[in-house]
Amino acid sequence: MPFNEQILVVINPEKDEQVALDRAIRISESLGACITVLVRKKHAIPKLMETLDQKLNTAVKKGIAVSVVISNERNWLGALTCTLREKNFGLVIKELHAPSLSDHVFLPDDWKLMRNTNQPVLLVRAGNIMDQQPVLLCVNAAASDAEHLLLNERILKEGRFIAEAVNAPMHLVSAFPSQMQDGDKSLQVPALQEAQYRAGCRRLLGEMELPESQIHVDQGPAELLIPQVVEEIGAHLVVIGTVARLGLQGFLLGNTAEQVLHRLRTDVLVDVLVLPQS
Template sequence: MQSIKRILVVLDPSREDNVALVRSRLLAGYLGAELHLLVCENRRDYSDMLDELCESLDTAGIKARYTQTWQSNLTDTIIRTLLTEGCGLVIKQHTPDNPLKKALLTPEDWKLLRYCPAPVLLAKGSALWMHGKVLAAVDLGGHDDQHQGLRDAIVRHAADIARMTSGELHLLSAHPAPMLSAANPIYQLRETILEIYMEKARRYITEYEIPESRTHIDEGPADVLIPRVAAQIGACVTVIGTVARTGISGALIGNTAEVVLDQLSGDVLVLKPDDMIDHLQDLVEK
């Protein structure tokens, strides 16, 4: 996270509890980053409120400026401001959608996770991060460079947050159930599958000094295991990756980050592979 020098903070002026602003102040202080406040609104002028916020941040030693604008939709407004201002992280407060509405329409925060060419932190509650538990949820089953790079980034970001907050770093990965019909006999036994996943986790356990009590490698679907472990340990923030599935596959299969979003009580930091970030940025610029 040390490379992030400017953070885009999406504010909802209708809310009294600006959790996104609280998180952004903490991260800006730790990273020495500037804040760019964004109000996605064209019906009312909030410049007085934004001027006051920027003055308050400046007094606290945090450089900040703001934009109030509206494009065709919320996601497009956020992404275009992100690129215009050169921000390396988006922080936005998340409000769970009505289940019926979610079944009919893609929630705005899901769109942001799919299309934003930068990490997205969705702030969900007022729980403090200091001395909290940070959960790095990775897929240790992927073999390609894209998965490897994403895993490294997830654990690195989670470790940075744990270090910043004097918190505990936890590592999680779900593994598949054994299948007697598997072509590779290794995947026919639960013990050998667990051994493979533990071996892949060992480099993170060693590098970040994660004790066994904070290592959670278990059988089951990731979208079930992540909320369960997060609740058990009381995670204040969960760091997860997404492959930004869209279209029919996104509708039918879903992304783990999207599925677990409303099941987690803590904040969620979502990362994407570098090549996907580049691709999404190219799409916007076209």
């Protein structure tokens, strides 16, 4: 199993419906995982705790081990960081951040999460059901550096595991650059590039069999191609990787995983590879 059996759920104090916790319970039923719920002390009011108690009691009756961490940290990111230091979690689950005007000034919460954890992060939406719906794996078929090769490997391992667990078809997507994105136009023959990227996808798959119709390669920015393919195949889960850079470089530059989040209406599993400040 690509994840260990410890799941950390970040509670949304602003909603009665706890989508992340509901999803964690469903996953734990299938994988036999344990659930830890994270709540900041300022939000541990009777109404919220009563809702959590009801859901956690239901989980316990299903044989799922549960625990609650009430953090004294002043903000949710500090609470999350401290909790992750204390225990080796294999997966963090959080409800997707609702876009707001402040996102143009401050980093969105989900971006902060991806830049401050080494664990895979599952960002979930209300009403989304993964069972037997396509799972879309986003890879860089032309990757040659160690970091992106490792991310490709992780994405394939995790995506295949999830697809098999929920009995869902697996699809692969990779975007190759357009002429506007690369200065060397003599090498930018779309048909040739598509063939090269499809061959790259086949190399990544190795002995894993996947119909050609489930490998999607096209020209253009990945953050635009991925939502397009999601709509075409009706995917309910996108698996994507991100190389998170710390320091000023990470603060200034948003990567594909971050840019694509607000364009999707699916659950998104993000595999994070954190690099130190250069």
